[in-house]
Ligand code: ADP
């Protein structure tokens with residue numbers, strides 16, 4: 199996304215706070231965090247372990263609630279949603295990709311993806327999404343018959359099959375070797391550049407910031423730096 203094109207905010211988080219524990223033992227996992235996410239962008243949230251990245255991502259995805267602050271998406275305030283509506287938000291509006299792929303071992307790639315797929319008019323969204331991540335030939339493979347990178351791509355296809363407003367990825371390459379991790383980043387990049395998806399990647403690997411449209415750096419629960427990449431580096435040639 200070019201900085202001078204019109205950008206539409208799809209999610210806006212304002213003044214989020216989250217503290218774990220009390221008194222001397224209190225950990226300020228989020229300490230006044232505000233950010234916007236723009237439609238069609240690749241946003242990287244960088245920070246070392248313990249900086250609050252997962253806490254933030256879980257809140258954006260409606261999996262956890264801040265002590266205070268607001269998160270607005272599509273005109274709705276998450277904290278105002280009833281439990282049932284919040285469950286629906288998690289289920290329909292956001293896709294999650296985790297470091298651990300969380301596939302169901304007894305199900306094939308196709309069956310794993312079908313678990314979340316929305317019923318679409320015409321077309322087979324399950325096959326389509328698996329083809330999108332380059333797994334057209336592995337539709338009937340079980341997780342144990344696939345490499346780590348292939349399993350992660352199934353989990354990306356699974357997240358996409360519900361056609362979420364945004365895809366939240368928490369250390370998506372964390373459990374993968376360098377080359378495989380790179381393939382995952384190429385797949386995520388393609389989703390943004392060729393298919394207009396909105397992708398947030400949370401990672402402690404600083405270099406991954408180079409492929410993003412925007413970078414947010416966190417330390418000790420705070421955002422310490424925000425930057426825009428006018429010309430993001432393609433994941434293909436990026437090295438770390
Ligand atoms: P990151 O994803 O950047 O590694 P986290 O968001 O997981 O960081 O954690 C931020 C801080 O909050 C850390 O100090 C962590 O130990 C603490 N924390 C996270 N979740 C909990 C929890 N459920 N209970 C207590 N402390 C937690």
Ligand code: MG
Nearest residue numbers: 251252253368
């Ligand atoms: Mg984390």
